Amino acid sequence: MSEVMQQGPAAVGVFDSGLGGLSVLHHIRAELPAHALLYFADSAYAPYGPKSEAEIIARSLTIVDFLLAQGAQALVVACNTATVAAIKAIRQAHPHLPVVGVEPGLKPAAAASHSKKVGVLATAATLAGEKFKLLQQQVAQFYQVEFFLQAGHGLVELVEQGELDSPRLRQLLHAWLAPMAAQGVDTLVLGCTHYPFLRPALGQVMDAAGWQMQMVDTGAAIARQLQRVLQQHGLDAQTALPAATLRGYTSGAKGHLQEALQTLLGWQAQVEAARI
């Protein structure tokens, strides 16, 4: 029988296909300030959405190995697409590693919807995954809601380019939201971790069109889930400690992640380019 050894606070590795996971990292930092955080942006390989499951699994396993080599003791897959495609393979490869994944917030959205019509904006790969289909079925049945799914083609690319407010972006958002609005959707799931950075633009598009939709993302819930998992493994911080370090790694250009940390989160952090 194994005994839980108190060792915390653990260093937590967090990764995404690019910058999207920063929307989750922001909540993790707020919830777990004493934990060292290692963030990997796979920007050279973004977006994951159009990639095959095999490719996403291969990238994910390579990144996890890299983060473990940098000292990560727990992992957050801060990408819906990678969670759907690769979390099983990650858990199989690292059975003792605490791993938290993300999934579109269908349950909180279904619970909050008055019209019982919920829109889900996510990548094509997330929407096509078996894991997602199962969740959709269960939640639709339990809450008696109808889901309207829309792949957010082009949105990840614009966020990666730092384009968070432009006519081109608003046009795309309008196109993806209009069919949902026509169906009476009152709650919108932001089912990709890049999308919380589009909240202001989404709000503008909705206001301009006269659509009323509340937006749901799961960043805060993931940070709380991570805290519970760390506690179960004896890897949490028992006492208040000074804020720990954050290190960024990217398969893309170092300056790109450094700038994103600054503009999206207001953080200055050490960033290294990782050729993996």
Ligand code: DGL
């Ligand atoms: N942030 C990723 C997600 O949550 C985006 C995936 C992609 O690169 O297409 O799904």
